[in-house]
Amino acid sequence: MNAEDAGRVIHVELPQTCPDCGTVLKSKGTEKRTVLDGEPVKTEKQLLLLDVKRCPRCKQSFRAKAPGVLPKGLFSNRLLSIIAVQHYVYGNTLGQLEKQLGIGYGAVVSAMHRLAEHLKPAIGRLMKQYRESFVKHADETGWRTDGRGGYAWLFCTPVLSIFRFRSSRSAKVVKEVLGSKRLTGTLVVDRYNAYNKAPCQMQYCYSHLARDVENLEKEFPDNQEVACFAQSLVPQLAVAMSLRKGSLSKRQFKLQARQTADLIKTIVSSQASHPGIQHIQNIFREKSKRMYRWALDPRIPAENNLAERELRPLVIARKISFGSQSDAGALTRETLMSVLLTLKKRNKDPVTALTAALDVLAVRPNADVYRLLFGQDSS
Numbered sequence: 190m191n192a193e194d195a196g197r198v199i200h201v202e203l204p205q206t207c208p209d210c211g212t213v214l215k216s217k218g219t220e221k222r223t224v225l226d227g228e229p230v231k232t233e234k235q236l237l238l239l240d241v242k243r244c245p246r247c248k249q250s251f252r253a254k255a256p257g258v259l260p261k262g263l264f265s266n267r268l269l270s271i272i273a274v275q276h277y278v279y280g281n282t283l284g285q286l287e288k289q290l291g292i293g294y295g296a297v298v299s300a301m302h303r304l305a306e307h308l309k310p311a312i313g314r315l316m317k318q319y320r321e322s323f324v325k326h327a328d329e330t331g332w333r334t335d336g337r338g339g340y341a342w343l344f345c346t347p348v349l350s351i352f353r354f355r356s357s358r359s360a361k362v363v364k365e366v367l368g369s370k371r372l373t374g375t376l377v378v379d380r381y382n383a384y385n386k387a388p389c390q391m392q393y394c395y396s397h398l399a400r401d402v403e404n405l406e407k408e409f410p411d412n413q414e415v416a417c418f419a420q421s422l423v424p425q426l427a428v429a430m431s432l433r434k435g436s437l438s439k440r441q442f443k444l445q446a447r448q449t450a451d452l453i454k455t456i457v458s459s460q461a462s463h464p465g466i467q468h469i470q471n472i473f474r475e476k477s478k479r480m481y482r483w484a485l486d487p488r489i490p491a492e493n494n495l496a497e498r499e500l501r502p503l504v505i506a507r508k509i510s511f512g513s514q515s516d517a518g519a520l521t522r523e524t525l526m527s528v529l530l531t532l533k534k535r536n537k538d539p540v541t542a543l544t545a546a547l548d549v550l551a552v553r554p555n556a557d558v559y560r561l562l563f564g565q566d567s568s
Contacts, residue, residue, distance in 0.1 A: 231289075235265075240253040254551070256551075259307065266548050269304055270541075270543040272300070278529050280506050283298065308558060315351055318346075319344055319349060320367060320372050322349075324375055325389070326496040329341065329343065330500050332503070332512050334516060340357070341503055341507075342355065343499055345499055347495065348534050352527050353366065354513065354522060363383050367389070370388060372388050375482050377496075392482040396492040396493065396494065398469070399426045401469060405469070409463070409465065415466060418456070422456045425456065429446070429484075430492045450484045454481075458470070528562065532562055545561075546561035
């Protein structure tokens with residue numbers, strides 16, 4: 190590391206004389222060593238003296254606005270951003286942040302509710318972008334709200350995330366996000382029935398299917414027909430899932446994808462007597478339009494790993510917090526997770542980006558929240 194790249198340069202000096210014999214030491218320059226240091230996040234109470242002035246001519250009174258803080262806010266925009274990102278993006282609990290920052294739990298919760306209200310207008314544009322995306326992912330997992338069973342839904346692409354926390358696992362949640370008008374692009378999902386009426390083409394996740402085949406083999410370890418079926422199909426599913434990650438030209442990809450798809454079709458079309466094999470074969474036969482879209486374009490994955498990876502932190506949060514404590518908390522969580530995880534996907538420093546947006550909102554409350562956070566629309 191060069192001196193200009195370092196936040197601070199510290200010269201660690203030796204004594205002038207030899208600690209063993211007392212002879213004056215001769216300098217031979219310095220050696221560089223890079224060390225990363227940090228300071229704990231802590232709050233600082235500030236007393237703002239806001240000027241109040243009155244025009245003697247028009248009799249109007251003016252009060253200076255508090256810099257870097259939203260109207261009627263107790264927390265600075267920087268502190269708000271740190272708490273929101275640490276909790277909703279990185280999974281630190283509000284209890285941990287309360288102890289670390291030395292601020293009241295109730296004040297933090299209220300601040301997050303107010304922050305969600307400020308950022309909520311951006312959700313509509315994120316929804317529009319999601320619908321227009323060439324590849325869309327969706328997945329869901331369990332989530333309790335106020336002690337009641339429910340579900341956390343995720344709709345995402347590589348550049349955006351939309352969360353919905355609902356009591357229902359029905360297709361109405363899918364319709365809420367995707368709408369009812371016909372959409373372009375491909376939705377990558379597992380085989381859950383709620384997605385059946387999605388208004389676009391679909392690709393079923395091969396990772397789930399591969400696990401189904403492997404579980405069938407574990408259930409019938411001594412059945413030769415099952416073993417041959419698994420040993421034939423699973424490697425081809427793996428090829429389909431990994432093919433787009435290679436450095437193939439578009440022509441090479443289409444050639445190899447077509448060959449792999451043809452092999453899979455041959456395997457699932459072959460005659461089988463075992464009912465477990467027949468069940469998996471029927472999925473490929475009856476839902477063939479949802480099985481091979483990955484072979485049409487390298488941008489379309491054959492698996493839903495993006496959504497599954499993105500849901501894992503929420504599964505951990507569920508185990509720690511047991512879900513949301515109220516309906517209002519669930520709504521706040523879905524807004525802040527949607528905005529902040531999208532912001533993280535598009536910005537290396539979501540805290541700084543969110544702080545900058547809030548600073549503008551503090552001065553111009555009617556500013557376009559989406560544009561402040563994400564700039565121009567991009568899919």
